[in-house]
Amino acid sequence: MKTISSAVEHFIHRKPFLQTALAQGIINLTSLSRQIKPEIELEMGKTVRDGAIIMALKRLSENLEFRATHRIVKVLKGIGEITVRSSLSDYTFLASETILPLQAKLLEEVNREKSVFYTSSRGVNEINIVISNSMDAKVDALFQGERRTQKAENLSSVTVKLPSENVSVPGIYYFIFQRLAWEGITLYEVISTTNEFTILVSEDQVDKAFTTIKSLKDL
Structure with missing residues (x-):
């Protein structure tokens, strides 16, 4: 069954620059939730609360930050000449x-x-x-x-x-x-x-x- 979290994650993964900005914690989640709400509701086929989208964004940003910090950033710190x-x-x-x-x-x-x-x-x-x-x-x-x-x-x-x-x-x-x-x-x-x-x-x-x-x- 499709969930709000999966719908939000699917939307963010189609926006590479937005995905990175979330990982860096430089986006206001409340403002972003209002902007993407129509698309999330369209995908879910029902009305969705702002708070549910914000929570999904928060969980996703924490996950993205973890992955960026512990994988990509580790390699980039090893850049040589x-x-x-x-x-x-x-x-x-x-x-x-x-x-x-x-x-x-x-x-x-x-x-x-x-x-x-x-x-x-x-x-x-x-x-x-x-x-x-x-x-x-x-x-x-x-x-x-x-x-x-x-x-x-x-x-x-x-x-x-x-x-x-x-x-x-x-x-x-x-x-x-x-x-x-x-x-x-x-x-x-x-x-x-x-x-x-x-x-x-x-x-x-x-x-x-x-x-x-x-x-x-x-x-």
Whole structure:
């Protein structure tokens, strides 16, 4: 049988930002109960008292806070080295049969320039290259016959080392990216390995991105 608590939980779980705000205790439960009451009554098919919704919200917020504190926050406190790189360019090309040999040639050039940053990822239809802008002329020359769909310049990267437990705790990336979104930080690219991820942002937002991620260690 559907209960008020389950109806409230179902509603909150469909609102990720609201769910996190509840876990942090920064929402007035009385005001929130009045706002969501029509939807809860519609789902229940009957009139519901404000007090019942408030109690359901209170129990849910305590549960969310417990989970956040004892799982996600524990992992975030273990964030390791945070590395910032600047003066990067972000290329996107359509995938083709000829582009992989060109990437191999580019890697030969990169290996000769030890200070150059380079990373690449391949999707179903696109290939992405992030590289130090000192290599732009070489990239443009090598890939001139390929179909480039975009190029973004004057970017910076923030690379974060995560503890190995990150793979067994759901919600780590959501929590990090949600904080970045709250700060109005636009992500050009997200590149990840098992215990490390890199975000690409505009150079005028890199300081804010670094500070936001670093602050997660102090939760």
